[in-house]
Amino acid sequence: MPKIVISEFMDEAAIAGELGGFATLYDPGLVDRPADLMAALAGADALVVRNRTQVNAALLAAAPDLKVVGRLGVGLDNIDLAACRARGIAVYPATGANDVAVAEYVIGTAMLLLRGAYGATDAVAAGTWPRNALMGREIAGKRLGLVGFGAIARETARRAVALGMQVAAHDPLLPAEDPAWRPAYGTIARLDLDTLLAGSDVLSLHVPLTPETRGMIDARALARMPAGAVLINAARGEVIEVAAVAAALRGGHLGGAALDVFPQEPLDAAAGAVFRDLPNLILTPHIAGVTRESNVRVSAVTARAVRRHLSEG
Structure with missing residues (x-):
């Protein structure tokens, strides 16, 4: 047997x-x-x-x-x-x-980071009432850029369009004539990577780890993104340069980031030190695709x- x-x-x-x-x-x-x-x-x-x-x-x-x-x-x-x-x-x-689980993670963290109001429980309970400091942004009307346009990215796009986002993607392996670019809910703009980076209020990564994608979101790529943009990585940790993301958050160029994957997993205290005291950062333990x-x-x-x-x- x-x-x-x-x-x-x-x-x-x-x-x-x-x-x-x-x-x-x-x-x-x-x-x-x-x-x-x-x-x-x-x-x-x-x-x-x-x-x-x-x-x-x-x-x-x-x-x-x-x-x-x-x-x-x-x-x-x-x-x-x-x-x-x-x-x-x-x-x-x-x-x-697990496509739905990851898509919901991307949309959920994007809304959380753009709005910026949900970490105020202790301050409100203490009576400080920080209302003026918590005027965040709406997801409607924002531009979502998807790096990779496979099944998970398409599920993400469908939800984003329903929320009023403008959606574009970069995927050199998906031909322009593929019907995935023209789903029933609306056309997805097919862009080169630099154009996508420059036009994304929220950038979400959906690529496998390959020699071509390793470190693709580096300091140069982050600098091309609009000031205040949000980065979400639920793909593979090595696709981003962690130190560059930390620097962009600390310097204020990135408006927020949600990282579910890391070059070292599980993350230990030494590897996690780079993320200490960074603003508007969500770290999760490779759980985006795992729901009940x-x-x-x-x-x-x-x-x-x-x-x-x-x-x-």
Whole structure:
């Protein structure tokens, strides 16, 4: 009977419902115990991970019988795809299952940062009544720039247009004739990156980590953005230059930022020191795509893909 190892958190109902006929080891703490994970993989046919488990050459070498990797999410930069292909190991991301969660995170943090009024609880309760200091901005009429225009960015665009935003995107891999640029709710402007940066009140990143995207939002890119613009990164931490973002916030050129991903995860106190005492900054622990609802969807999609592969193989 195939053995399935699950090294990070997953909806347990999906495990029971979709993988109930297989010998399954579910231990979400394995990601933090590399030696135990390698030992567990010695006879495994399937491995299910999120973004923290590094499916690299060393891990694959510890799993000689591995046939399939299920990814509880869509980013694949933690999986050595070339090594998997060479071994004939199938890789299944949970495409589409967390699109809504990330889109809502982007819109929610954009509204929070533009309005700037929601951190006043202690001051109001203390009787200081800081009303004049909290006159923020509306999202309606603002320009949203999307770097990358895949499925998550399109979900974000649909919500943004409904709120009265003007939406543009940069995606050199998506041809101009693709119908995604002309959805039923309105046309999305297709721009080069510099033009997009210069015209975005809110900039949201939706690109995978590649040699081309690594560090693409650097000091130069930030300087091109309008004064007071808001940056949101729920893609990959290495897409931005963290020190440049911190400097732009501290200097006042950036009006706010929401960062859900980081070059080092989990972020420790030393790596997080660059963010200390920065104004109008939201930091979240790689949670944009994880809601109770999306966890159920992602888990079910991934479990079904693994079950199907093992059953058909």
